[in-house]
Amino acid sequence: MKKLINDPFEVVDEMFNGFILANDHIVKPVGKRSIARVKSPIAGKVGIVVGGGSGHLPAFAGYVGQGMADGAAFGNIFASPPSKPIVEATVAVNGGAGVMYTYGNYQGDCINFDKAQDQCRAMGIPVQSVVLNDDVLSAPKEEASKRRGIGGLFLVWHIAGAKAEQMATLDEVVAATQKANNNTRTVGVGLTSCIVPANGMPTFTLPDDEMEIGLGIHGEPGIKRVKVRGIDSVVDEIMESILADLDYKGSDVALLVNGLGGSPAEELYVVYRRVKQICDANQINIRFKHVGEQVTALEMAGVSVSLMRLDTEMHDLIKNTVVNTCMYKKN
Amino acid sequence: MKSINGHAVAQALIYVAKKVEENKDYLCELDGEVGDGDHGVSMTIGMRAVTRAMNALPNSVSPAEVFQSAADAYANEVGATIGPLYEAAFAAAAGATANLKELNEISNWVNIYDAMVHSIQVLGKAEIGDKTMLDSFFPAVDHIRILSTKGGSLSEALHSTAKTALAAAVATKQLVPKKGRAARLGDRAIGYQDAGATSLAIVLQGFADGLDKA
Numbered sequence: 001m002k003k004l005i006n007d008p009f010e011v012v013d014e015m016f017n018g019f020i021l022a023n024d025h026i027v028k029p030v031g032k033r034s035i036a037r038v039k040s041p042i043a044g045k046v047g048i049v050v051g052g053g054s055g056h057l058p059a060f061a062g063y064v065g066q067g068m069a070d071g072a073a074f075g076n077i078f079a080s081p082p083s084k085p086i087v088e089a090t091v092a093v094n095g096g097a098g099v100m101y102t103y104g105n106y107q108g109d110c111i112n113f114d115k116a117q118d119q120c121r122a123m124g125i126p127v128q129s130v131v132l133n134d135d136v137l138s139a140p141k142e143e144a145s146k147r148r149g150i151g152g153l154f155l156v157w158h159i160a161g162a163k164a165e166q167m168a169t170l171d172e173v174v175a176a177t178q179k180a181n182n183n184t185r186t187v188g189v190g191l192t193s194c195i196v197p198a199n200g201m202p203t204f205t206l207p208d209d210e211m212e213i214g215l216g217i218h219g220e221p222g223i224k225r226v227k228v229r230g231i232d233s234v235v236d237e238i239m240e241s242i243l244a245d246l247d248y249k250g251s252d253v254a255l256l257v258n259g260l261g262g263s264p265a266e267e268l269y270v271v272y273r274r275v276k277q278i279c280d281a282n283q284i285n286i287r288f289k290h291v292g293e294q295v296t297a298l299e300m301a302g303v304s305v306s307l308m309r310l311d312t313e314m315h316d317l318i319k320n321t322v323v324n325t326c327m328y329k330k331n
Numbered sequence: 332m333k334s335i336n337g338h339a340v341a342q343a344l345i346y347v348a349k350k351v352e353e354n355k356d357y358l359c360e361l362d363g364e365v366g367d368g369d370h371g372v373s374m375t376i377g378m379r380a381v382t383r384a385m386n387a388l389p390n391s392v393s394p395a396e397v398f399q400s401a402a403d404a405y406a407n408e409v410g411a412t413i414g415p416l417y418e419a420a421f422a423a424a425a426g427a428t429a430n431l432k433e434l435n436e437i438s439n440w441v442n443i444y445d446a447m448v449h450s451i452q453v454l455g456k457a458e459i460g461d462k463t464m465l466d467s468f469f470p471a472v473d474h475i476r477i478l479s480t481k482g483g484s485l486s487e488a489l490h491s492t493a494k495t496a497l498a499a500a501v502a503t504k505q506l507v508p509k510k511g512r513a514a515r516l517g518d519r520a521i522g523y524q525d526a527g528a529t530s531l532a533i534v535l536q537g538f539a540d541g542l543d544k545a
Contacts, residue, residue, distance in 0.1 A: 009376070053411075076376060078369050079411035107510065108412035111454065115415065146514070196369050198376075199359045203368035218367030221516055 001200050008197035012054050012076055019061065023326040026065045031088035033081060035064055036071040040093045046164045046173045047071060047093030048100050050157070051086060052109055053078040055196070056217060059153060059295040060103070062327030068161035069325070077196050077298075078218045080108035086116035090125060098126035098170035102160055102177055104149025105133040126170055130177040132156055134186040134306060136245045137214030137223045150217050151258040151295040152184040154328075155308040155318075158254070158288075162321035176317070180308060185246050187238040188304030190215030190222065192262060194297050213237065217260070217297040231267070235274040238305050243282065252310040253279070254288035254318055261293060262301035268292065271303050288318050294328070335434045335485075337392040339545035341385040344401055346541030347534050348378035354533050362526035365513040370526040373411045380404035394434050398425035398443075413527065416451050416464070423450035437479040437488045444472045444492070444535075461509035462520070467528035471496035471535055489539035496532035503528045 005011050012033075020029050027035045041047065050060040051073035061072035071089030075081035090099050101117060103109045110131065117127045133144060134152030159180035163173045190212045193202035203219035206212060211234070214222025226234075242248070257272045259265065272291045279286055287310060295304070310318070323330040333339065351358075351374050358371030384404040388397065402421035405414050427446035428434060434443070448468040457463045474495040478488045503525040508514045513525075 009379075075410045076369075076373065078367050079373050079409075079414075082406060082408065082410040082414050084407050107455075108410065108414075111412060111415045112410055196359075196367075196372060198372040199356070199363075199368060201356075201359075203363045216367070218369075219363070220367055221365070221519065 001195050003195070003197055005197055008200065011197045012074060015054065016074055019326070026324070026326050030071070030092040031085050033074040034071065034085035034088040034092070035061060036089055036092035037064060037066075040070055041095035042070070043095045044097050045095050045167055046097045046100055046170050047090070047095060048102065048160055048164055048173070049073070049086065049089045049093060050102055051075065051081050051089070051113075052103050052106070053080060053218070055194075055298050056296050058293070058327035063157055063325045065323070065325030067165055067321050067323035067325065067330070068157050068328070077198065080106065080112045083112050083115040083119060086113060087119050090116065090120045090127060091123075094125050098128070100160065100164075100170060100173050100177065101127065101129040102153070102157065103129075103131060104153060105131045105147060106149070128170060128174045130160070130174055130181060132181050134181065134184045135214075135216070136185050136187050136241050138216065141245060148216055148220075150186050150188060151256055151304040152181075152186040152306040152308065154256050154258065154290070154294040155254045155306055156180040156184055158318045158321070158323070159314055161323065162317035165321055176313070180314060183246070183309040183314075184306060185242045186304050186306040187213070187241045188215055188217070188222075188260065188302060189213050189234055189238065190219075190260065190300055190302035191228070192299075192301040194219055194261070194300040196298070211302070215302065217295060219297065219300065231270055232274045235271055235305070236278065239275065239278045242305065242307055246309065248282065248284050248307055248309055250283045252285045252287045252315055254308040254310055254314075255279070255286050255290070256294065256306040257291045258295055258304045258306065259293040260300040260302040260304065261296035262299040263303055265292065268303060271305070275305055287315055333545065335394075335542060335545065336432060337388075337394045337397045338390045339542065340394050340397045340434065341388055341392060342545040343538055343541030344397065345382050345385050346544060347537030348382045350533055350537040350540070351375060351378045351530065354530070358526050358530050361524055361529055364523045365508065365516055365520045366526065370413070370530065373409060373413050374530050377405050377409040377414060377417060380408040394428040394431055395425045398422070398428060412455070416455055419450040419454045420447040423447050435485060437475065437483070437485050440485070440489060441472070441476050441479045444468070444475060448472050455510065457510045460506060462503050462506035462513065462525045462528070463508075463510050464525070464527035464531040466503050466506065466525065467496040467500040467532045470499040471532075486539070486543055489535075489542060493532065493536035493539045496535045500524060500528040500532040
């Protein structure tokens with residue numbers, strides 16, 4: 001294993017330290033593993049707190065700033081933060097309009113965010129949560145509540161952040177975020193494992209000539225391993241799973257082609273090209289698109305494709321809101 | 332095994348931490364087969380925090396204070412799923428030992444382990460057979476409860492309880508997971524031993540060995 005680190009057990013603290021130093025014009029630390037926007041709390045604005053395990057940057061803390069999240073809690077690599085930093089971020093971003101948590105559907109995140117939510121409500125802060133579950137292949141449709149949250153959060157949080165910027169109420173921000181999640185689907189494919197620094201070895205092994213469809217962003221196994229082949233037919237399979245799960249035909253969509261950390265941007269554009277062809281063939285109108293690394297899994301090679309179906313409100317929210325966060329900007 | 336006061340429990344927990352860390356790679360390997368491969372890391376991070384907390388306690392500490400301090404260490408530094416579960420378990424152990432100065436009877440440990448396993452079940456919402464840490468912990472608790480009615484030494488009882496847990500952890504290979512990240516694999520996880528059930532057995536073995544040394 002070769003990594004740009006010191007003690008593997010110090011990686012998260014040292015990363016956190018560097019992150020706040022590099023982004024000190026946008027965020028401030030509010031605890032040992034929690035941050036908030038420099039201007040927090042913003043009076044009358046719903047605060048959005050995100051978080052999860054480290055190892056996915058720009059997700060999750062990279063989205064703290066104007067137009068997306070107000071605060072974030074950092075966990076250890078691939079491990080939910082405990083409730084303490086979540087509570088610290090909540091208190092820091094509460095501008096009197098309440099706070100919304102939004103995070104991916106993993107047991108650890110659910111337990112710790114729920115605990116923080118209970119503690120903050122007991123302090124008198126109104127808190128609601130929207131748990132994201134866009135990963136189509138992690139559970140069948142009839143058990144959609146068991147699905148994991150992966151790359152689609154990048155699209156969903158555009159809607160959440162934009163709605164909150166309009167000074168909507170907590171209920172309205174929650175409703176818009178829930179609607180965005182309900183309209184978002186993602187499928188990913190992994191080519192290599194990632195290496196958790198404190199493990200020092202690959203999480204799993206994938207033969208040189210195989211790729212795994214449905215692989216999770218922590219290296220959880222997907223639904224099947226297939227021989228490496230031309231990427232177009234893999235993208236066809238990804239899109240087939242997405243389009244079979246939700247009716248996108250004739251719809252306006254926002255689209256993300258997301259690199260998992262170890263695949264070059266060049267390859268992501270090859271993927272986007274095929275995704276666009278399939279969208280055209282299905283009368284799917286891409287109204288917003290992004291190609292790049294957003295929700296990563298350390299150095300895992302691979303890609304995920306996310307589609308979010310847009311209604312007029314969502315379309316306007318995503319098109320008209322300026323985003324200026326630590327690791328993502330949009331005019 | 333001398334009289335088990337709070338200081339002895341604290342020393343035993345430091346020993347447990349050592350054993351958990353020695354098994355870090357093994358636990359990650361088990362977890363990597365079906366999950367995300369970091370269970371050994373999370374447990375090591377948690378038990379390192381516990382060790383720091385134990386070293387900060389005075390020798391006059393009570394058993395309940397020791398367990399509560401371990402719970403706080405997990406609560407503040409671990410996260411993941413395992414953090415809240417062990418936090419709840421150690422807090423339950425503190426409740427089960429309230430006002431006690433020594434834990435020399437097998438019945439003390441029946442109460443401790445019983446409180447721990449039930450707190451884990453309540454928070455994790457798992458059932459027996461879901462391929463979780465409950466599947467090594469419940470058989471162990473049943474075992475020590477039977478031993479408590481038969482007399483015998485505490486040391487032997489703790490060792491034989493740990494062995495029961497380890498055997499039950501191995502037997503999780505047959506089970507289909509219903510909780511945690513592995514649950515999404517269903518039948519594909521049959522044949523793999525559950526990492527959480529295994530680390531729980533290592534913790535119980537560490538207690539048995541650590542209290543012998545304390």
